[in-house]
Amino acid sequence: MYCTKERLKELIKKQYLIIDGATGTELQNKEIKKESWIINGNNIEGCNEILNITAPNIMKEIHIDYLNANANIIKTNSFGAIPWVLSEYNIADKTYELAKAAALIANEAREEYLKNPNSKGDLNRDIFIAGSLGPGVKLPSLGQITFDEMYEGYTEAAKGLIDAGADIILLETSQDVLQLKSAVLAVNDAAKKLNKEIPIMVSVTIEKEGTMLLGTDIETAYTILSNLDIFSIGMNCGTGPDMAMRHIKKLSQISSLPISIHSNAGLPENRGGKAYYSMTAEEFADINSSFFNLEGLAFIGGCCGTTPIHIKALSDKAKGIKPKKTALEKPMPYIASLFNTVSIKQKPAPLMIGERSNATGSKIFRELMIADDMDGMLDIGIKQVKAGSHAIDVNAAWAGRDETEDITKIISAYVKQISLPLVIDAIKPNVIEAALKVYGGKSIINSANMEQGEEKFDAICSLAKRYGASIMLLTIDEKSMALTCEDKLRMAERMYNRAVNVHKILPHDIIFDPLTFTLASGDENSFSAGIETLNAIKELSKKYPESSISLGVSNISFGLKEEARKIMNSVFLYEAVNYGLTAAIVNVAQILPISKIDEKEIKLAKELIYNKNN
Template sequence: MPALHKTSLLDAIETRVVIGDGAMGTMLQDANLALDDFLGLEGCNEILNDTRPDVLREIHRAYFDAGADAVETNTFGCNLPNLADYDISDRIRELSEKGTRLARETADEMGPGRDGMGRFVLGSMGPGTKLPTLGHAPFAVLRDAYTEAALGMIDGGADAILVETCQDLLQVKAAIIGSQHAMDKLGVRIPIITHVTVETTGAMLLGSEIGAALTALEPLGIDMIGLNCATGPAEMSEHLRHLSKHSTLPVSVMPNAGLPTLGPRGAEYPLTAPELATALGGFVSEYGLSLVGGCCGTTPEHIRQVADLVHGTTKATRVPAPEPGVASLYSAVPFEQDASILMIGERTNSNGSKAFRDAMLAEDYEKCLDIAKDQTRDGAHMLDLNVDYVGRDGAADMAALASRLATASTLPIMLDSTEPAVLEAGLEHLGGRSAVNSVNYEDGDGPDSRFQKIMKLVKEHGAAVVALTIDEEGQARTAEWKVRVADRLIEDITTNWGLRHEDIIVDTLTFPI
């Protein structure tokens, strides 16, 4: 990926709070649109980028006039599941580009915003209706469709991509990685903002706690993390507190105007403009948020009052305390355990457990899951998943087991294989943060080496990595040799691949001593 260059948006959030816009759907409902405006595709707001650009321009202008520094594009549904429902999935890139260009042109026509700051366009990327963790659609298919959407947004002039209303961590990864692939294709880099959606249950739709989301998403190379939708600001406070305390990234929020109630026109949102402004001003002063705006039910008047109040609010100084670790779909597990060493359950390993291997060969997946659950009950913090067995299709075995463990196990997974294709199959089925076991220099570190192939997967999927003290001469057999190889691995992985020291687990392979 090209080197990261700060955009004016990233410069802005270093010195001030950026004000986002409010709801798009609320404004479109009030625009008195006819079915003809949707070309008969009722409910497909994205088609309006083609048929009613005038309406979209007016909405963007209304939010800028109200004091927004940044507006979202009308591209929330420009993804494969949504547009496929209307048989127009071939228009993902086109409608993404048109929607982004409308916002870009409106921003440019209005000239500089407050204090001469630029007006920003955020390419809105919604979750779609298919959850890959539940097997609704393949990860790679969704990822490649998100690449098309991001290509359109970048072509249209987006300042950043906003992956929002995230409900399934694996879907979020598909959107982030797909967007990064688009940037690679075009040779550019714009920021990626990620907003997860936490329900009134206190977790994301599939049960992910905010700590699991942060652990899984921050290593993917995003530039800001936050929350939007589902609830009003009151229900978001503790989750924002966690992000503010532990994320090394800027934090943002775009809540609904309170919890919706059913009214004569459908969902109605009770929070008034002054109430939203007071809540968001409090988040800025207490949690040091960098971008605030609104989601469902918020209007230009909400944003006007948010902007007026936040402009006079002193932003809290954040001193984050990261918690290095891994995560299952549901919860995070720190590497540093208060009352124990980090225990890795090895019985889900076809080379180390005959019972597991026999169950895998018989495709008795319930037995495999029972073995995993036994290790959880016995106190493991992570499960080692190894399916390598002579004569088997390792990628297929890994896909079958990783997809089941993704929802059946509360523990993170260490993917254990020497084959890049097998590791990739696992990573494409696990929404949490995995550890990849392992890399070494057995066949060197050249472009075609196993080390390079596996590190590309580790970097792309934001995984932690196990580094073995093996070099071109073989397994290191003395302490000095082991330290030398470990130093080389750590320097290589941090310098050339951008991982942090705390992302690396060094296995010193002590048996040869």
């Protein structure tokens, strides 16, 4: 069975694949009859996708023009074939029909081109149909449309494109990474149901200011999207190739995925009320040729204002040049908000995860949540940012309340105003998934364990893999919470093997939490809690060097007075980092530098931690 994904991998080792140019500006140059814009008695001029059923030959001509220019990938006229765009013309019910027609036209164009003895270009080259899907004008991260509504719409469009023979799905001109998450899941699910393997190319739009519309830069977009099941990542629209260079160069330094660029023919000028692009084909090809020096670049072409002449000039420039390998073989251990990328493995360690936005652990936060005081809850989050946290743990679990409603409200507010990545602190799969559907960043799920056996553990791991999140694994099984180093290691190994081998979660996205317990319970069994945890950290860091290790540090000091807790937590964190701890859930404002603690207090804390009085 022919596999497009494998063929693409093979080809991009040897040659650049040329993406065709603009559709919209090409259509503006065609003579389109007025009746071609009429559907159900209504004039819907501006909805280019309707031409797929009212004037299919026009789009076929455009495809053939680009094929004559030696394009390897032709994009279907389906950019706006999604319900929330078509609903503006009262034809949302035609999503499947228009998407399918778009792919059928592209396939017919390919067949006619290959059979025509007068066709120009290399007739022996590989030609792929890319089903183009845009974002529309509604952004899920701003609450303008729900994740599920987008998912359903993209599913319908993807079915039409795949049913009609699209080889690739191209999600382009994207402005919101949450929109892309929804689209990627929809396309992959649709393909799976149709028993097809369809590679997904993702392309974001970076504006002149240097970010996507919501403020996401290219590095952050890559961090979030590279954990999803996509084939390539890149840029289109927004700028010309000259202004795109710095972003593509940055992407080339961090990407383990093939990279694409199909930019505009410069920035548009307003001439007679229409967008005009002044960059000539020669200029366009010359500037784009500088991308050939970058690692990982595999796909190159045009967007707004580019014509078959531009694409022919570009294909001529690319001929005979071998692409360079990607800079990295796999993604790095990073998490991200919409605005920032943060390494899980901080230098110096640890990753400091703020613990105050927690209804279970913080009375103040809980009362604000119950009072529906979002300003107050945001203030707690912002204070943790200012205190030096690297990420913020969010927990909304409280008896008698709807945890799903609470956590989605909080995260929806935090995602717009908190610059740090969020840790989704929940143990119910439905709550975790609801939170992931409103969070565009790359999060950590806190947490999964084996307390209820493999079924629930599997459910949470599946969510981490599906939505591209990292995951904390707590050393708890069906019998107990692990107290000894031996038990902690045994449970960690069981969870790691299942997460990696069954769910295909990458090792660097696994964060072990070997648990620690209070030293102040008075129970002799807890006196060694500190040293058992430290020993487990040491062994885990040796055995799983790609993974990370975290602790809820304040657990060690439950039952002590406030000042004693500060000292104990600070000393224990210091010791744990020396043993290999890479992340810590703490009240950052309450952690003291070891140099600021009296030596006698440090000695006393260590005696308790290492159980030296026993």
